[in-house]
Amino acid sequence: MSATTDVSLPARLSARDVTMRFGGLVALDNVSIDVPPRSVVGLVGPNGAGKSTLFGVLSGLLTPSAGTVTLDGTDITRTSARARARRGMARTFQHPELFTTLTVREHVVLADRVRHSGARLWTDAITGRGLRRPPADETARVDSLIDALGLGPIAHRRIGDLPLGSCRLVEVARALAVRPRLVLLDEPSSGLDVTETAELADVLQQVVATHDVSLLFVEHDVELVLRICDSVHVLDFGVKIAAGTPDQIREDPAVRAAYLGADVTPAQEAQS
Numbered sequence: 001m002s003a004t005t006d007v008s009l010p011a012r013l014s015a016r017d018v019t020m021r022f023g024g025l026v027a028l029d030n031v032s033i034d035v036p037p038r039s040v041v042g043l044v045g046p047n048g049a050g051k052s053t054l055f056g057v058l059s060g061l062l063t064p065s066a067g068t069v070t071l072d073g074t075d076i077t078r079t080s081a082r083a084r085a086r087r088g089m090a091r092t093f094q095h096p097e098l099f100t101t102l103t104v105r106e107h108v109v110l111a112d113r114v115r116h117s118g119a120r121l122w123t124d125a126i127t128g129r130g131l132r133r134p135p136a137d138e139t140a141r142v143d144s145l146i147d148a149l150g151l152g153p154i155a156h157r158r159i160g161d162l163p164l165g166s167c168r169l170v171e172v173a174r175a176l177a178v179r180p181r182l183v184l185l186d187e188p189s190s191g192l193d194v195t196e197t198a199e200l201a202d203v204l205q206q207v208v209a210t211h212d213v214s215l216l217f218v219e220h221d222v223e224l225v226l227r228i229c230d231s232v233h234v235l236d237f238g239v240k241i242a243a244g245t246p247d248q249i250r251e252d253p254a255v256r257a258a259y260l261g262a263d264v265t266p267a268q269e270a271q272s
Ligand SMILES: Nc1ncnc2c1ncn2[C@@H]1O[C@H](COP(=O)(O)OP(=O)(O)OP(=O)(O)O)[C@@H](O)[C@H]1O
Pocket: 022, 025, 026, 027, 045, 046, 047, 048, 049, 050, 051, 052, 053, 054
C-alpha cells in the first residue's frame, strides 16, 4: 500500500452491489469495489469477465441495472460522465484521444485552462488568435506536471510525431491537469512494449505519491497490476471472485483457476 494511503478515510470511489444486465446476459452480478484516497487499485479478469462494463458504470457511460456508485460519498450512479468530471473524476482512453498537431505542452496547457480559466480558453479559441501568453502561475503548474511525468525533453514535440508510450503519458498528464481526485485508466499499457510499460508504472506510482489523487485501472497486463497496485479486484463471468493485496491475489486459488484452470498464477501466465 502507498505510504500515504489512509484506509480510515471514506472511499473516494465506491461501487455497491452493481448489477448490469444486457438482455438476458448478466455482465456484472452484485459487484462491489472501493477505491480509497491516494491509492492505486487494479481491476483484472479474463476476457469477457466484465471489466469494461464496470469501467463504463464507474465512468458514467453505462447506468447499472441495480446498485450504486458514489464519489466522495455522493451518489453519482445516474450522473453523466461530464458531470462526474466536474466532481473530480478524470479518465484516460485505451486509444489515446489526443490532437496530432498540438504539442505535448499545448495539451497540458489546454487542460489546465479548462480547470483554471475556462472563459479565457474560449476567448482564445473563438478569436482565432491562438493561445495567449500564459500567466506565471499557469506556467508553473504546467511545468511541474510535465516534469512529474518526465515529459520535459519532448514538451515541444507534436503528438503525431511521438510513440504510443509517450502519448499515454501525455494522456495521464492531461487528466491530472484538471486536478482530479480520481483517475480511471482504461488499459493504460495496451500496445506498449516492456520498457514503455515499466516507465508508465514508475510514473503512475510517482503521481500517487506526489498528488492527492487515486487511480483505478482496468488492465490486461496482470503483472503490471500486481506490481504497482495497493489492492486488486478480480472479476470472472461478471462475479468478483477475489480482492486483496497483490500477494493475496497471487496466491488465491480462485484467481489461478479463473486464469488458467491450473496451478499457475496470473503473473506466471503474463510471462508465458
Ligand atoms: N453492450 C453490450 N451488449 C451486450 N452484451 C455486452 C455488451 N457489453 C458487454 N457485453 C457482454 O458482457 C460481458 C462482459 O463484457 P466486458 O467487455 O465487460 O468484459 P471484459 O472483461 O472487459 O472483456 P475483455 O477483456 O475481453 O475486453 C461479455 O459477455 C460481453 O459480451
